[in-house]
Amino acid sequence: MGGVGLGPYLMVGAVLFVCGVVCMATKRNAIGVLMGVELVLNGANVNFAAFSRYTSLGLDGQTTALFVIVLAAAEAAVALAIALNFYNNHLTIDVDSGNELHG
Amino acid sequence: MTDELLFWVFSILVCGGAIAVVATQNVVRMAFWLVVSLGSVAALFFLLHADFLGAAQLLIYVGGTVVLLVFGVMLTASGPYVQIRTSPAEMIFGATVGGGLFFVLFSSIGWVDWVSLSARLPATPAIPAASDYAQESRAGQQVTVAGSSSPAAELDAQQQQGRTIRQLGLGFLGLRPDRNLKEGGTRGLAPGYLLPFEIISIHLLVVLIGASYLARAKRRVDRNESRGLG
Numbered sequence: 001m002g003g004v005g006l007g008p009y010l011m012v013g014a015v016l017f018v019c020g021v022v023c024m025a026t027k028r029n030a031i032g033v034l035m036g037v038e039l040v041l042n043g044a045n046v047n048f049a050a051f052s053r054y055t056s057l058g059l060d061g062q063t064t065a066l067f068v069i070v071l072a073a074a075e076a077a078v079a080l081a082i083a084l085n086f087y088n089n090h091l092t093i094d095v096d097s098g099n100e101l102h103g
Numbered sequence: 104m105t106d107e108l109l110f111w112v113f114s115i116l117v118c119g120g121a122i123a124v125v126a127t128q129n130v131v132r133m134a135f136w137l138v139v140s141l142g143s144v145a146a147l148f149f150l151l152h153a154d155f156l157g158a159a160q161l162l163i164y165v166g167g168t169v170v171l172l173v174f175g176v177m178l179t180a181s182g183p184y185v186q187i188r189t190s191p192a193e194m195i196f197g198a199t200v201g202g203g204l205f206f207v208l209f210s211s212i213g214w215v216d217w218v219s220l221s222a223r224l225p226a227t228p229a230i231p232a233a234s235d236y237a238q239e240s241r242a243g244q245q246v247t248v249a250g251s252s253s254p255a256a257e258l259d260a261q262q263q264q265g266r267t268i269r270q271l272g273l274g275f276l277g278l279r280p281d282r283n284l285k286e287g288g289t290r291g292l293a294p295g296y297l298l299p300f301e302i303i304s305i306h307l308l309v310v311l312i313g314a315s316y317l318a319r320a321k322r323r324v325d326r327n328e329s330r331g332l333g
Contacts, residue, residue, distance in 0.1 A: 004110050006217045012114045012147065014208040016140070019121035022201035026194055028187045029130055031175050035137050038168065039121055042144050045160075046117075053151040055221040059270050059279075062153050063296050066271070069156075069163050070303055074310040076168045080175045081317035087179040094187050 009050035016043030030083045030093045034076060041072045110150055116143035125201075128188055130176045134169060141165050155268045275300045 020039030027033050045065045052061025087093050120140030127133050141164045148157035273279070277297030 004107050006221075007212060008110065008114065009147070009151070010212045011209065012117055014205060014212060015118045016121050016144075018201050018205040018208065019118075019125050021204065022197045023125045025200070026125070026189050026197040028189055031130055031172055031179065032133060034172060034175070035124055035133055038137065038164070038172075039124065039140070042141060042164075045156075046144060046147060049148050049151045049153045049156055052153065054217075056224045059267060059274055062156050062267060062271060063274055065153075065156055066159060067299060067303055069159055070307055073163055073168055074307050076171050077314040078310055078317070080171055081314040083175055084178060084318045092187075093179040 006050055006054040009046060009054075013043040013046040013050070016040070016046060028094050028096055030079075030086065030095050033095060034079050034083070037075065037079075038072060041068055044068060106150060110147070113143045113146040113150070116140070117147065131173070134173050134176060137172070138165055138169050141169065153267060155271055 016039050020036045020041075020043060023036030023039060024033050025036075027036065045068055048061040048065040048068070050061075051057055052059060052065075083093060086098060090097055117140050120136045120143060123136040124133050124140065127136060141160065145157045145160040145165065148154075148160055274295040275297065277295040279295045
């Protein structure tokens with residue numbers, strides 16, 4: 001096997017995931033929320049790569065991690081376009097002011 | 104030994120960067136800490152022998168996505184010193200919930216016996232390029248240095264494994280040379296990832312066209328009018 005084993009990599013992935021979730025929940029800046037999403041996706045990617053290395057699953061994990069990277073790039077582009085539109089309409093990026101659809 | 108040292112250094116950088124992203128209130132500093140964290144994740148990918156994945160992480164994430172986010176920060180900055188702050192009560196509540204979630208994940212990772220679980224998987228070599236590379240390197244060493252010790256070459260190959268670009272490319276083309284479907288069957292090779300690759304390509308194209316359509320230049324809302332409404 002070699003290296004540190006599967007567990008420490010999963011711990012790093014868990015730390016990234018929790019930081020991303022807390023970042024998504026507490027930030028009021030929409031760009032900060034996007035950064036939280038990136039952290040969550042990276043935690044998942046670390047797990048995929050670690051399972052690909054330390055189990056007999058082969059390259060499936062790395063392939064899935066590449067798909068996740070491409071999807072994250074697409075998500076960032078769309079979310080940034082939405083944030084720019086939001087800023088054009090509201091002149092702020094605070095997500096608390098986006099309550100127009102509130103009944 | 105070097106692997107473990109590098110792992111601990113980069114994992115501390117990953118976790119510290121992620122925690123700093125959460126703790127910082129300035130968006131530009133958040134972007135900087137995000138670069139630190141994602142770059143260290145790329146280093147972890149290199150340590151996991153996923154060389155193409157690490158390179159893609161550096162190129163796409165650190166080089167592309169974070170730059171996109173920084174552009175977003177610059178285009179939406181309402182003032183040089185205006186910061187949207189989270190209230191301390193919300194931060195404490197979020198930290199408590201995050202701590203609980205981390206405890207759940209930590210304990211479940213610790214309780215599962217990963218070794219016995221992975222022993223139940225079908226036995227194929229993890230990255231089978233390693234054995235090919237071992238033979239290749241052994242042959243090369245025999246050509247260059249006649250009569251060299253083959254265990255040294257094997258150890259060298261074990262340390263240098265991780266050439267995954269050819270396997271990943273063949274997998275995206277629909278071939279899986281590293282995994283056999285059935286021993287001695289008519290269809291020897293397992294199917295690869297051609298259909299997901301095509302779907303994700305079209306998805307990325309559609310998404311980028313839609314994003315550029317959404318973010319096109321429009322007439323700005325009049326500032327005073329919006330202030331009056333708000």
